[in-house]
Amino acid sequence: MTKLSKRLRERDQRLTRFAKRYPAAAADVLRALDQVRHFRGESSEHDCATCPAPADEWQLVKLSRREGPRFLLWSDEVDHYLPFCSPCALDAEDRRRAALDAIWYPETGE
Template sequence: MSELSGKALRDAIEERDRLLTQWTRKYPRAAKDVVAALRKVRFFRGDPDEYTCTMCEEQAVEWVLTDITEVEGPAVLPYSDDVNAYEPLCTPHAIPVCEERLGALNAWRFDSATY
């Protein structure tokens, strides 16, 4: 996984924000559940900027769901009630981690589907 920077990072943030807006409109209940889960993480663990990114030594700026063993919600808006399923990450690391998580969740849900 490569760290994003410069124009690639700005483009990735813009695309992520566009997709989040789209998915929030499509899955309003799941979006509320994600917000509630992140509030719970902040309540029990504090703000992410109180930590350094778990992948580098930069200041973290967001909590990112990294443990997908027990997630709820659609693959595009997953969340967990387990506050320890989230890691503090800087944005250049958060975006690729979220992309990998989406791919893993889609693959898992496709593979486990019954027909």
């Protein structure tokens, strides 16, 4: 198994766990993504925001209007999402977690 597919599988398992624990928030995430697709189209209609590959998922990148618990963040602002290919989406999630940490724990931020 490649490193990428391992990371993707771990993410799937993590999301499945959180969706079971927080079903209402998981439904909010899906509803927000439906909104993004409705107004901006399928992610596959776009190039990845950070590399030349075709995108295959939307990721929330701006946190100013975020809702939901830490691992099931969503926003009603469809412009706060960007399209990413899978490898870049994992990096985008890492950056989002770091940005969230900086918001929540500013005194420990670098």
